[in-house]
Every structure is written in structure tokens, then in C-alpha cells.
Amino acid sequence: MKYLATLLFALSLLPALAQQRFTTRNLLLPKELEFYDNQFSGLAVSKDKLLLMTECRLQDNAEAKLYAIKLTDLDRQLTDSTYVLPYQKLRLPNLPVLRAKIDALGQRYEGLEALLIDKDVVYLSVETATPSANCYLLKGRLHAATIDLDTAFLVPLTKPLAADGSHIYNAGFEALAKSHKQLFAFFEFNYFPAKNYAYAFERPPLRSTSTATKVLFEKLPFRITDVTATGSNHFTAINYFFKGEGEDAVYRTPTADVGNAHLIADKGVFKNYCRLITIEFKGDSFSWKPVWEFPEQYRGYNWEGIAAYKQGYFIINDKYTPTRPYRSTLLYLQQAN
Template sequence: MNWLFTFCSLLLLITVVQAQPTSSLTRTIQLPTELANRENQFSGLCTYRGQLLLLSESRLQEQAEAKVYGLALTDLDRQLAGSTAALPFRKYTIQGLDKAKAQIDSAKAIYEGLEGLTLLRDTLYFSIETVTAAPNCYLVRGVLDEAQNVIQLDGSYLLPLPKPLLPDGTHAYNAGFEALAAYRNRELLALFEYNYLPRANYALALRQRTARLVALPPLPFRVTDIKPVGRRLTAINYFFNGASDTVYRMAPPDPNARLIQDSIGHYQSYSRLISLRYKRHGITWKPLLTLPAEYQTYNWEGLATYKRGYFLVNDKYGPSGQSTLLYLRRR
């Protein structure tokens, strides 16, 4: 087994030392006051019918409103071109989420909020995070009615998503299926937030009411959102320098340690995008780009591809002290 460990370590080192270019353009979108409010705790992004949808975590247990905001892509284009005009927006109320929460709570899984958002054909899918000790997260779906400004959830659809276990049989702290994407308009792909087990990491391929395990090589740090880009996918890969997140840390000789430690060994937050290739029986990944230094400490939770770049949104954590919508364009 020693040769296998050495081989895997070499592959990991090669992955880490690959060039990780930064983006050539970054622009912060000036959000309306209501959307910039940090208590929205945005957790997902998705483009749909000419809009960028921003998913609020919708923490019903804290009396938060279940909602999704919409920004017209044409208005965002004007901002990217230099306009300072205020952004108009729409708010879509999510109907039926309270019933899904009641079902989850009755199963003792305990609802904690919405984490992922994607579109498959004309149906929106949302992943739901549960308390750490729960065996499952969940998936719900619904249809957006622009005329009524609502998203009506399908009350008959509540799909359990089994959480991976740590080697000692426990669950990773505060982790769920945050990354959710439609793939080639035929199925959904869900990635768990923690994927650095020595073996048995997996994503879930979802069709209708079934979930199939897809092999995934060890992937360090958090994975907080994922979106398709042609035949590949792009994901946020983020390390949060928090005392409660020790499960996401690694130390030398692990080659990934150099990305999250300074010259004297102190941990520091780190943000990048990675590229993934999905085939039926497995997923491979490689670094794509590292975010500019001034954006490393934001807790990026939402990702949407647009034209030659990406929109990213944080929850409520980061130096801005509010919701921040960022656009990155690659070279």
C-alpha cells in the first residue's frame, strides 16, 4: 500500500502546483439596499429567463422570509458597462417551504436553510441543509410564476440526500449539499460541502426521485456552489479560517496546506474556482483561477456563469459587512 500512498500524494502535489491564474476583470455590482442587507444570507445563484436569481437562505426557524430575488441581466450589463443607475429588482416568495420544513423537522433532521439553487428545464430545485447530526439533507422543487411573483413548491417532492460520513462515523460540522447544478439538461449533480475523505467521497446524480453515487477524488476545503460551463462544470472552492471549521484544515506535508497557511503556519482564508469533468462513473477536477487578494476573505456561497465570466455572491460574512455581488471575467 505504500506505493499507492506515494502515487496519490504525487498526483495531489501536481494538482496543487498547477498554475492558478487570477481573473483579468473584477467588478462589484451596486446592489439595492434591500438586497445588500446581510440578513438575506444569500446562498445560491442561477440565471433564468433573462434574470439572475439570488437565493436567500430563508432561515424560517429565525422568522426569515422564504424568498428569491431577481435582477434583469440587461440591467446588470449596464452596470458592468459603467452605469451607476439603481438596479430594479423583483422578489419571488417561496410558497410551501414551511410544509417541507415541518416534514423535515418531524423526521428529527431539523431544517436549517436553503443552500443550493439550479434550474432543470422549467423547474427550479433547492437543496436544504439540516443539523450536523442528521443523516440526510433534502431536495425540493418548484415552479416560478412571474405574473404572481411566487415560486410554488411541489408538495409531493421531498428527496433525501444521504450525507457522507467521516472516518469515525460522525458527520462533518455544519455541512450540506451546497453545490447543485443541472447537467446537460437531463439530471442534477449535487456535491457535498466536505469532500476530503481518504476514500469514499461521492457526488450525487439525481433523476426524478432517485439518487446515484458518483465517485469523486479527494477535494480539499469547502465546495459551496457549482454550475455547468459547456461540457465541464465550475465550482467555488473555499477555505474559511474559522476555529469551528477544523475539519477543513490540513497541515504539512499535505501540499494543500501551503494554500491556506502563511509563512509562519497561521491559517488564512482562501478562495478559488475549480473546473470539474463529470462522466457517469466519476468526477475529476483541477484548479481554474484564484480570486484576487481583496476577495479572499468573503464567504462566497453562490455562483452563476455569464458570458465570459462568473457572478459570485457571499452570505453575510466578509469585510463589506453586507451582501456583495461580484463579477469575474477570465483572461
């Protein structure tokens, strides 16, 4: 009876998954886009195109670029797997200037992490090295073949700190989203024991003098790696756990957190895990709930980008896959009937 009571208590802590089901559809990327060193980190639907943002690791001599694929071409490949996707490259000619400004401030640029498009205005978040105090928000204009970044717009996003004053390993502002008159920036780690926050900016388009306010975010395990808007004050996010050792262990939940610990460990051995969650902004805070777990064969991919489309989602990894050779993979999660 004691064992049964313990089991029932543990089960009562498990978050209930809503009855959403998706079919995973694999889209075949052209070789240039599939190349692992693009390290895609964000997706966004803009008018008639899907934009794929590379991490733009300038410190590794990577090219500053995004790619664009027409939605009609993606639709066609979903019905004809032999169709070769046409694509366009969009350059970011001013990104090196902004990187130099970040480095001059004593921070260390590591790459682009989040993408948001509001009509023809583009917002990007910059991740910095773990010891750096700030990440940054950039803004530009979307043109036919380029994104013209404003070199005077460099808005700091202060990283939340652990209780001992340290920075969370490899954590930045992985997601940007907009609802009504606010732009939100979501931090990757939201499992602080006291309070967790997203940042809110009022009345986009933002100015170089814009400042953010903190908005409470319900405590969430693992990582947020991207967010996409799905309706008024409603969003869907990737909630991902990587089983890595060393400093990556900060993303593990304690065994006392039964409802989450069982998702990422089996008999004491950690495993990769990924799910979709819905996020709602109501009143003056964000809450969340799980809606769908990735199939086992897709949990070892480091999913970094999500974009809502029709009744499903496009989703992309950076480069990491369960086995080598690494490559970028684009899926369409199609809602099942």
C-alpha cells in the same frame, strides 16, 4: 542539496493553475438586497434574469424569498455604475410546510443552500443541522412572482460520514447542477481519506420517488460552496477555505499535504483562501483542476453562489466580509483578454 530536493518535491505537489485571468467587477446592490440578513446562498441564470436565493432561515423568522434581476439591467450597471438596479421579489409560500415535514422526521431545518433551474422547474437543497442524518431536495415551479414548491416532493440526501461515524461540521449539499439527463448534488466536504462521492439523479424532472446513485468525486480539499454548469459535463465551482477555529478545523488539510497546506497557512497561521476550480464528469467519475485564485482582498468573503454568464461569472457572498458591517456583495468576474 537536501533542502533543495525537499523544496523541489514540495513544488511538484502544487496543483498548476491554468492560465485563466479575471477582472473583478463590483455590482452595486440596492439596499434591500445588500442587507446582510438575506444571507444569499445560491445564484442561477434563468432566461433573461439572474436569480438570487436567500438562505430562508425560517427558524430566525426570515422571509422565504428569492430575488430576480434582469440581465440587461446588470449589463447596464457594468457600463454605468450610477445606474440603480431594479429587482423583483419571488416568494416561496410552501416552504414553511416543507420545513415542518423535515422537523417532523426528526431532522432540523437550517436553510436553503443550492439552486438549480431547469426551464420552469426549480430545485432547491435544504441544509440541516450537523447531527441530522439527511439533507433534502425540494422541487417547484417558477411563476411570475412566486416559486410554487411541491409539498409532496421531499427527497432525502444522506450525508456522508467520517470514518468514526460522525457528521462533518456544518456540511450539506451546497451545489446542484445538471448535464444532459442527470441532476448532480455536490457535498460540501470532499476530503474523506477513502472515497468521495456526488449524487446523481437520472432523467429530470425528478419525481418524489426518485433515488440517487453515487458518483466518484476526486478528493478535494476545503469546501465546495457552489457549482455552475459551463458546458457538456463541465462545471466551475467555488473552492473556499475559512480559517475558523473549533469545529471549523475539520476543513484544514494536514501539513503533510504540502500542495494544499501552503495555500491556507503562513508560518503556522491559518488564513482564508478561495479559488475557482473546473470540474469534469467523464466516464463514471468527477475530476477537478484549479483555474483561478481570488485576489487577496476578496478571500475573506464567504462566497456562496456562482452563475456562469457570457465569458465570466456572477458570484455572491452570504453576508460575511473581512470587516464589519457585514453585507452581501455581488461581483462579476469578467474574463480578461
